[in-house]
Amino acid sequence: MSSEAFPDIPVIPFEGPDSRNPLAFKHYDKEEVIGGKPMKDHFRFGMAYWHTMRNPLADPFGPGTSQKPWDDGTDSVENAVKRVDVAFEFMQKTGIDFYCFHDRDVAPEGATLKESNESLDRVADALESKQKETGIKLLWGTACLFAHPRYNQGAATSPYAEVFAYAGAQVKKALEVTHRLGGEGYTFWGGREGYSTLWNTNLKQELEHLAAFLHMAVDHARKIGFTGQFYIEPKPREPSTHQYDSDSAACLNFLREHDLLDHLKLNIETNHATLAGHSMMHELEVAMAAGALGSIDANTGDELIGWDTDQFPTNIYLTTQIMLCLLKMGGFTTGGLNFDAKPRRESFEPVDLFHAHIGGMDAFARGLKVAHAIREDGRLDQFVADRYSSYDSGIGAKIQGREVGFEQLEAHVLSQGEPSIPSGRQEMLENLINEFI
Ligand code: XLS
Ligand code: NI
Ligand code: NI
Numbered sequence: 001m002s003s004e005a006f007p008d009i010p011v012i013p014f015e016g017p018d019s020r021n022p023l024a025f026k027h028y029d030k031e032e033v034i035g036g037k038p039m040k041d042h043f044r045f046g047m048a049y050w051h052t053m054r055n056p057l058a059d060p061f062g063p064g065t066s067q068k069p070w071d072d073g074t075d076s077v078e079n080a081v082k083r084v085d086v087a088f089e090f091m092q093k094t095g096i097d098f099y100c101f102h103d104r105d106v107a108p109e110g111a112t113l114k115e116s117n118e119s120l121d122r123v124a125d126a127l128e129s130k131q132k133e134t135g136i137k138l139l140w141g142t143a144c145l146f147a148h149p150r151y152n153q154g155a156a157t158s159p160y161a162e163v164f165a166y167a168g169a170q171v172k173k174a175l176e177v178t179h180r181l182g183g184e185g186y187t188f189w190g191g192r193e194g195y196s197t198l199w200n201t202n203l204k205q206e207l208e209h210l211a212a213f214l215h216m217a218v219d220h221a222r223k224i225g226f227t228g229q230f231y232i233e234p235k236p237r238e239p240s241t242h243q244y245d246s247d248s249a250a251c252l253n254f255l256r257e258h259d260l261l262d263h264l265k266l267n268i269e270t271n272h273a274t275l276a277g278h279s280m281m282h283e284l285e286v287a288m289a290a291g292a293l294g295s296i297d298a299n300t301g302d303e304l305i306g307w308d309t310d311q312f313p314t315n316i317y318l319t320t321q322i323m324l325c326l327l328k329m330g331g332f333t334t335g336g337l338n339f340d341a342k343p344r345r346e347s348f349e350p351v352d353l354f355h356a357h358i359g360g361m362d363a364f365a366r367g368l369k370v371a372h373a374i375r376e377d378g379r380l381d382q383f384v385a386d387r388y389s390s391y392d393s394g395i396g397a398k399i400q401g402r403e404v405g406f407e408q409l410e411a412h413v414l415s416q417g418e419p420s421i422p423s424g425r426q427e428m429l430e431n432l433i434n435e436f437i
Pocket of ligand 2: 233269
């Protein structure tokens with residue numbers, strides 16, 4: 001295998017917590033069973049093609065630094081096909097079982113839609129044969145509706161019908177390729193589905209167009225027999241000033257209003273949650289309360305930089321919270337943990353891609369172990385159950401059962417007097433969590 005892209009890097013072994021080998025897992029042991037299920041099935045880790053294979057690591061102040069010796073730097077289909085081998089070698093060596101892509105990450109955009117589609121088909125041939133060879137699967141596909149200049153004022157929410165049409169045609173193809181590759185999902189992230197200024201924007205019309213677009217996608221999926229899960233990925237801004245799918249609550253409201261809640265779940269990304277002024281746990285809980293948590297873009301932001309810095313998640317507190325939510329939900333069905341993350345611009349060598357993914361996977365393995373232990377211990381769940389136990393009987397049960405109105409509540413208070421309530425015990429619970437971390 002002299003054509004390997006990472007000849008000096010072996011398949012990353014699990015060596016356990018005492019290992020000092022930076023290219024080994026300390027906690028992620030694929031087949032280790034936790035709570036009745038192997039670790040790998042809890043996580044369903046995904047590699048984000050756009051970052052791991054394509055991100056040059058540029059920032060607004062300087063060009064990309066990333067070294068990709070296998071890439072000839074051109075936009076040729078041949079080069080794109082060569083990258084497929086590299087992507088699968090990377091996933092095999094890190095033990096990642098899924099990947100996610102945008103149409104334009106895997107294949108170049110041509111001068112016409114026809115040309116773009118032909119290139120995509122050629123790369124899809126390569127992806128399909130690599131999937132067969134390795135057993136690696138497509139977690140979800142998507143279309144890049146934000147990079148090409150035609151989309152500078154939006155795609156489905158562009159004021160220009162010709163642009164809407166182009167976006168529809170592009171998603172049609174991306175959906176068909178996702179279907180062909182056995183994709184378990186299809187994601188909509190509306191990078192430019194929002195506005196830069198309200199002075200030139202008909203917000204109501206744009207929202208209706210977005211809904212129409214999503215309905216067309218659902219209809220087309222049905223037509224071609226795609227039964228994968230659709231996701232919408234909340235993010236409040238960047239690149240737009242305001243993005244319509246700004247957070248979980250906004251997405252759910254939009255989906256409900258436009259009769260789409262049966263068809264789309266949420267794909268929640270940590271860095272987007274914090275950009276929206278929420279914690280990841282908040283966004284997950286809001287989605288779960290609606291039965292709409294579908295998948296996760298696993299990354300993290302920087303507390304001191306206000307952008308979507310897409311860093312690899314290494315914070316055990318964060319991964320514990322995410323895994324507590326997932327365990328509570330009963331785990332993923334179609335979704336997974338897609339590393340929508342990139343190394344820093346300063347970490348430009350190919351080996352840094354390995355360090356980054358290993359770190360993320362190990363952080364989630366620890367989060368899973370901690371979350372599982374917290375659940376087995378039971379004190380946290382018991383505390384929460386006790387906290388709401390006044391709704392289990394008496395007036396509480398009647399409130400919950402909607403058997404009483406204000407008049408009965410008034411009568412109750414007149415007979416019972418001032419309620420005495422216990423402490424919320426936040427600090428005690430924070431200490432309890434730290435017992436496990
Ligand atoms: C960008 C988004 C994007 C989506 C896929 O901020 O996270 O990468 O996940 O279009
Ligand atoms: Ni994302
Ligand atoms: Ni993002």
